[in-house]
Amino acid sequence: MIVKKKIGVLTSSRADYGIYKPLLNALSNHDRFQLTIICFGMHLLEKYGQTINEIKRDEFGDIITVEGLLDDDAKAGIVESYGNIVKNFKDIWESNYYDLIFALGDRFEMSAAVQSTIPYQIKIAHIHGGETTLGAIDNIYRHQITLASTYHFPTTDLFGNKISKIIGSCDSVFPVGSISLDKIEEDIPSWKEVAAKFSIPYSRKFVLVTIHPETVNSDDNSKFASIIGESLLSISEDVHVVITMPNADTSASVFRTKFIELKKLASNSFSIVENFGRLNYFAAMKSSEYLLGNTSSGIIEAASFQKMVINVGNRQAGRLRSGNVIDVTFEKKEIVKSHKEIMKNGRFLGENLYHKKGTVSKILNILNEKL
Numbered sequence: 001m002i003v004k005k006k007i008g009v010l011t012s013s014r015a016d017y018g019i020y021k022p023l024l025n026a027l028s029n030h031d032r033f034q035l036t037i038i039c040f041g042m043h044l045l046e047k048y049g050q051t052i053n054e055i056k057r058d059e060f061g062d063i064i065t066v067e068g069l070l071d072d073d074a075k076a077g078i079v080e081s082y083g084n085i086v087k088n089f090k091d092i093w094e095s096n097y098y099d100l101i102f103a104l105g106d107r108f109e110m111s112a113a114v115q116s117t118i119p120y121q122i123k124i125a126h127i128h129g130g131e132t133t134l135g136a137i138d139n140i141y142r143h144q145i146t147l148a149s150t151y152h153f154p155t156t157d158l159f160g161n162k163i164s165k166i167i168g169s170c171d172s173v174f175p176v177g178s179i180s181l182d183k184i185e186e187d188i189p190s191w192k193e194v195a196a197k198f199s200i201p202y203s204r205k206f207v208l209v210t211i212h213p214e215t216v217n218s219d220d221n222s223k224f225a226s227i228i229g230e231s232l233l234s235i236s237e238d239v240h241v242v243i244t245m246p247n248a249d250t251s252a253s254v255f256r257t258k259f260i261e262l263k264k265l266a267s268n269s270f271s272i273v274e275n276f277g278r279l280n281y282f283a284a285m286k287s288s289e290y291l292l293g294n295t296s297s298g299i300i301e302a303a304s305f306q307k308m309v310i311n312v313g314n315r316q317a318g319r320l321r322s323g324n325v326i327d328v329t330f331e332k333k334e335i336v337k338s339h340k341e342i343m344k345n346g347r348f349l350g351e352n353l354y355h356k357k358g359t360v361s362k363i364l365n366i367l368n369e370k371l
Helices: 014-028 052-058 075-095 108-115 138-148 157-167 191-197 218-235 252-265 278-287 296-300 332-345 359-370
Strands: 005-011 033-040 062-066 100-104 124-127 151-153 206-210 240-244 270-273 291-293 309-312 325-328
Touching: 005 014, 005 108, 014 033, 014 052, 014 100, 014 124, 014 278, 014 359, 033 052, 033 075, 033 108, 052 062, 062 075, 075 108, 100 108, 108 138, 124 138, 138 157, 151 157, 151 359, 191 278, 206 278, 218 240, 218 252, 218 332, 240 252, 252 270, 291 296, 296 309, 309 332, 325 332
Parallel strands: 005 033, 005 100, 033 062, 100 124, 124 151, 206 240, 206 291, 240 270, 291 309, 309 325
Antiparallel strands: none
């Protein structure tokens, strides 16, 4: 009889859960692993669409929830949330045993959960480590997770080399590519179906917008939100604008408020979606004219759909880029100029630097060897 290895997967937001999905599907169907999804952070807040419901519907494995994230994006609120998460995870580690815990990315909630494992000497496998985002405080959280992790699954050799320098060894570093790109074209629904589900005009050309607050220069976010609002109003004269709401970062509320104002001001020109979910988001990306924002999906996934990206501000500064990314500052003139260039020149025809074949299979093979 095979004794299954117990695998826990930490997920704190719609963003990391969407990236995880190909791996979760593979783990849930593997005869050597018993999967538990440890769900916390934004998943549990109604404000962010209570995305735990999507996790329940997927039925990948057992689900454990951990409270702690406050509905407060001020600096003091972030600190209190961090402490709550560390404290509340104590009960999980006291009452459950895992052979390995997966952590992904760089959010403060993920960092808090991982830091709580250190006294318990739990093995952590970190996905998307070694990257650099100079314009986001997440850069610090990412490296904290790296230092606490046993195994590392970066997306590229470049990021793998950086991890090796941070931890002083390359023995546990496995550059496997981005799991979100694994079989990326499979099971994507039609845009007609998705547009109907979210009440978006199906026949209109549209731009997909995902903007999060700057977390390093957080005091400037009110100004940045106003500039984005003015820019999107100009762009909406040419195309429909589909906006996904921002994450629970410092000052996220100023962007949420601005987007709601835009919808009220020009309701026929804007659509707002709290949470598409992974496949619906990919359907929107695939059917859009291009992406506008400062999200990692523009850096990592968009090239696989031959989409250009207007990357605004410094949040993604330092990240490896494929040739589809146009970097601009928070200036209306630059944003609108780039919009017109993309509408004139069309799609991206180059390669995605984050893509490697068989990413999930490689991870499973390594787990089989190491556990």
